[in-house]
Amino acid sequence: MDPDDQNIYMSNLADKYFDRPNDPEFDICMADFASEYEIVSINKNVKNSKTPIKRLKTLNFAVKERVNRNAIIRYPYFNRETDKENYFENLLCLYLPIRKRDDLKKPYEIFYQIGEIFDNRQQCNLKVKDVVHENRRKYESNIKETGEAESLFNQLSLTLKDNDWAEIVANKERNNIWSREIEQEENPDFNVMYKTKNKNTFSDMRQTYCITNEIRSLLESMNHEQQEIFYYVREWCMKRLHNPDVEPLRLFITGGAGT
Known part of the structure; x- marks a missing residue:
């Protein structure tokens, strides 16, 4: 661009495509133009070009055919069903x-x-x-x-979206009801374990989180029987995640101290 040029607009690929030469070889779609041709500035000194360099009609750019391989094009995606x-x-x-x-x-x-x-x-x-x-x-x-996979996905997403949201809301409300019931219960075990001055204080039961490396070392330290129990519980949790009506987990564990 000329330093004294007042036009600060930067042309994009579409502008250059519509400004391409009128030669018959350029009767191509924009995807071919982006993939098969390289855009160069007319101010750039291209030495020993293996393909002819042709200037655009009005913009200060030129195009030349790619020699080695075509470029990979990227473009936006729009949903066929909703847009x-x-x-x-x-x-x-x-x-x-x-x-x-x-x-x-x-x-x-x-x-x-x-x-x-x-x-x-x-x-x-x-x-x-x-x-x-x-x-x-x-x-x-x-x-x-x-196209078939996309249509199927769009249909499923449209039909299941409302049901999934309803299930999330229902589970959230159920958890809220459960929490309120726990808060109102008189649990003697809580009174012994958590001695607080305020009788209305509710003690949170928090889930323990472990990072992958910590879990891996724990699994490696288990014996065969312990690993069987672990993966049995894990499989039940996966089923419960996708099916709330799965049979309850029933395990009987007995043994000495530290079992």
């Missing part, structure tokens, strides 16, 4: 060869499904959906499987 317009607009911007932003027609989903564009290379009209699908295959190898 359809942005989802289809993103598909069209990435994989449909266009020369200006106005070439995309709203609503984008309808344009994707039934729209047509003129292909300069084949000199005929092509369906937008077919062109997008053909270009998309180069960057998303398992489109069908990915």
Whole structure:
């Protein structure tokens, strides 16, 4: 940029894509443009370039084809079920060869499904959906499987979201009721273990947390029988986490002091 230039706007990839040369080789989608071409400043002295350098129409940049390998493109993701317009607009911007932003027609989903564009290379009209699908295959190898998995995930997330939230609220309320009941109980064991001046004081029972290294050393110190009990309890906890109606845990442990 010229030091005296008053324009402080920084052009992005889309600006450079729409400003690309009119040559037939640039009748490509934005994904191909980003992956197959490198953008260089016109002020940069590129020596011994293996591919031709072509200047953009108005911006102070030039493009040259990549030699060794194409770049990996990154792009935003939109949920097809909950954000359809942005989802289809993103598909069209990435994989449909266009020369200006106005070439995309709203609503984008309808344009994707039934729209047509003129292909300069084949000199005929092509369906937008077919062109997008053909270009998309180069960057998303398992489109069908990915789409099916995405649709299933979206359906499950929409149907289970309310149920999961209801379960969380119900469990929270149940825990609150349990805590209030404990506070109101007269437990002689608490009175012996925790001698407090205030009779209304509630003693918290806190869970013990251990880091992974501490747990690993404890497991290694267990004998075979102790490990069997540990993993039996762990398996029950995992089942209880996913199914509140699992059978209660029943264990009878006996032995000498320190068992």
